[in-house]
Amino acid sequence: xxxVELKNEPPTFGNVLLCAVISKQEIPKIPTxxxxxxxxxxxxxxxxxxxxxxxxxLRLRLSGWKNCRDFDKVYLCEYxxxxxxxxxxxxxxxxxxxxxxRR
Numbered sequence: 177x178x179x180v181e182l183k184n185e186p187p188t189f190g191n192v193l194l195c196a197v198i199s200k201q202e203i204p205k206i207p208t209x210x211x212x213x214x215x216x217x218x219x220x221x222x223x224x225x226x227x228x229x230x231x232x233x234l235r236l237r238l239s240g241w242k243n244c245r246d247f248d249k250v251y252l253c254e255y256x257x258x259x260x261x262x263x264x265x266x267x268x269x270x271x272x273x274x275x276x277x278r279r
Contacts, residue, residue, distance in 0.1 A: 189264045194254040200247060206235040214261035215254050216268060219247035219276070227276035230265040232258075246276075 198206075215234045219227040219241065226247060231237035238250060255261040269277050 189253075189267045190260045191256055192253050193256055194252070196252045198250050198252065200242075200249065203235070203238045203242060203250070206238065208235065210234050213254055214256070214258055215252055216261060216265050217253075218251040218268065218272075218274075219244075220249045220251060221247050225251070225268075225272045225274050227274050228265055228268045228272065230261050 211233050213234070214230070214232060216228065216230045217234065217238065218225045219229075229237065234252070241247070253264065255264060
């Protein structure tokens with residue numbers, strides 16, 4: 177796992193099972209075994225979070241972003257429950273106020 181310094185990084189929210197950072201190029205290499213697991217993902221550009229989302233099918237969800245040129249890395253947090261996953265997504269959106277979540 178790599179450390180990443182995000183601008184104005186808050187303390188970790190909730191009971192995080194896993195934190196990881198991957199590059200955009202590593203998205204196709206996400207194993208299929210992560211299906212049905214609760215992830216919050218943050219797309220970053222120049223170490224600034226531009227989008228926060230959640231998914232239980234991480235590989236499929238992130239593949240939908242493959243044509244977006246505005247991000248370079250993905251910051252991942254896995255949670256044990258759906259409820260914690262939803263709460264953490266809302267927490268991070270409210271904290272960072274990412275540009276792509278303001279539509």
